[in-house]
Amino acid sequence: MISRKLSTLTSLFAAFVVLCSIAAPVDAAISPEQRSELTAVSIALNKSTSLFGRDQFAKSAEGLAELHARFEKLAASGDADVLRALEDLHKKFVRTHALLELEGIELPPLPELKPAAPMPSPSPAGGGSSFVKDVAPMLVAKCGKCHVDGTRGKFNMANYAALMQGSETGVVIFPNDPAGSRIVEVIESGDMPRGGSLTPQEFTSLKNWIAAGAKYDGESPQDNLNMFATAGGNTPTPTATVVAATGNESVSFARDIAPALSANCFGCHVNVRNARGNLNMTSFQRMLRGGDSGVPFIARQPANSLIIQRLKGEGGEPQMPMGRPALSDAVIAKFEKWIAEGATFDGPNPNMDIDQVAALDKARNSTHEQLSADRMELALKNWNLGMANAKADQFETKNFFVVGNVGPATLEEYGKKAEELTPKVAPMFGARSNEPLIKGRMSLFLFKQRYDYSEFGQMVEKRELPKEWRGHWNFSIIDAYGAIIPPNDASYTLDGLIAQQIAGTYMASLNNPPRWFSEGCARVAASRLAAKDPRVAAWKSGLGPALAKMTKPADFLTGKLPPEDSDIASFSFVTGLMKDSKRFNAIIDGLRAGEDFNKLFVNSYGASPEKVAEIWARTAGRSR
DSSP: OOOHHHHHHHHHHHHHHHTSOOOOOOOSOOOHHHHHHHHHHHHHHHHHHHHHHTTOHHHHHHHHHHHHHHHHHHHHTOOHHHHHHHHHHHHHHHHHHHHHHHTTOOOOOOOOOOOOOOOOOOOOOOSSOOIIIIIHHHHHHHHHHHHTSSOGGGOOOSBHHHHHHOBTTBOSOOTTOTTTOHHHHHHHTTOSSTTOOOOHHHHHHHHHHHHTTOOOOSSOTTSBGGGGOBSSSSSBOOOOOOOBOOSOOSSOIIIIIHHHHHHHTTTTSOOTTTOGGGOOOSBHHHHHTOBTTBOSOOTTOGGGOHHHHHHHTOTTSOOSSTTSOOOOHHHHHHHHHHHHTTOOBOSSOTTSBHHHHHHHHHHHTSOHHHHHHHHHHHHHHHHHHHTTTOOOEEEEOSSEEEEESSOHHHHHHHHHHHHHHHHHHGGGGTOOTTSOSSTTOEEEEEOSSHHHHHHHHHHTSOSOOOTTOSEEEEEOSSOEEEEEOOOSSSSSOHHHHHHHHHHHHHHHHTTOOOHHHHHHHHHHHHHHHOTTOHHHHHHHHTHHHHHHTOSSGGGGTTTOSOHHHHHHHHHHHHHHHHTSHHHHHHHHHHHHTTOOHHHHHHHHHSSOHHHHHHHHHHHHHHHO
16 A cells, blocks of 8 residues: 555655746846846756756755745846746746755745736737738748747747747747847847748848737637748648637537548548549548648638538539538538638547547447447447357347357356446446446457457457457447457356456546556456456466566556556556555546546646556565
């Protein structure tokens, strides 16, 4: 069990992690001397927190003590711009100060920081140059390869917000102060841009924009600068970029647009080699590349977007979809509204196949009965894929759809056993008794022999299943299943095998935490409900060899161990976590409410899983 002392130390580490990324938060016109001192204080504070993270507390405190006078001097200036620049540094100063005091180190009292008057809200550029028309196209043309499309030197300016945030070493643009702005300095020195230079007109335009307040005159500061790129003149070249949905849109890509694309466009636009017009719409990211006619849409410009023109049959081109009935006015209106609202993406990953994006959204919003019917259909499809259409028997229960080639009697036995174990697994994780354990039911695949199980892994999951496994679970919102080889000897038990699959699938269904967490819980459930299962003893005895294979204690969290070794380590780690039921249950309750796993873990145990794993590994190593 993790002791209170170790928990306190991990809490300190969690706070330290927050301090590791520090950039000088300079905002407005500040003298060169003040700007230089702010940067120096930021760097020194970063060094002090780094020393704390390496347990060099005395040196960390020494560095922090030296900063007191410098910080007080800056704060004493009373300058509003300086005070605004100091606000974030002050917060980080307070945290580091508190951490060191908790280590028993005495430090001078912190200087107070009077709040600065708020900066006036920027208004559309009325003077100087336009960011959208003048500055952004120049940045894309001269700096885009390294700093818009990439992050050379740890500096990315993919959008206005990122540009103004600056790099790890500090901000690069100080509004109203072009002479003191780092971006102007490196251009004047000839150091940037690499492989080219700005024309005198471009450089003047940049400095004028900064001098006028470096204001943004576009729709959204998050818009990618490529949207404003120019093609050798002043006319923007239409481009499309991934913009995350805000949640305020009335039309959803996943719910409204992806299903329409999947149903109507994939006959012509999914083959990578032969997509009509070279427009591949397999994924959102591929669709953004466009085809022979250009990008399919321009954010906030539905009338100028090719996809709207093609769907309406405008511009003398054939109406799309080709050879199919035209989309209804209502569906086209949704496309128009989606583009007008920014053509945002609300799926899990823009590289995910669009039909999967649509299926995930449908599953997430389906009723228990609807999702259950869809999963039954998918289970039979996967069986035929993995078993080359071999005949399968079927058996249904309240919570399970069982399919396999082991005979009807065995299917019924396993279905009933799964129902018997479900109310025993549920209380371990505080599952609600008034609703199904797993929304949409769970499929159970039963295979007569190891070869069938392996083929299923190869054909359906596209992977080699570990030789130690006799069953495993899988969850993806769309699907939820366990794959099992029924025991024919005493090498493992029926109860342990089924409990493991139920618990793992249930845990994964709670906002999909990391697999190590779900599998660790699955094996704990199996060990409690089938303590005499020979596999439980093997998991315990296998911890030593698994630890010996680790370069770092967190290797089992990051997939750097063989699967079975990772699962054995996860079993031991989660067993330790569950000993503090209050902390563990807080994670489960948070997951059930849709909260982020990593934040929940840090809040419960005081540090990241990686840091707590270091403590676990030392304890596990001593206890062997």
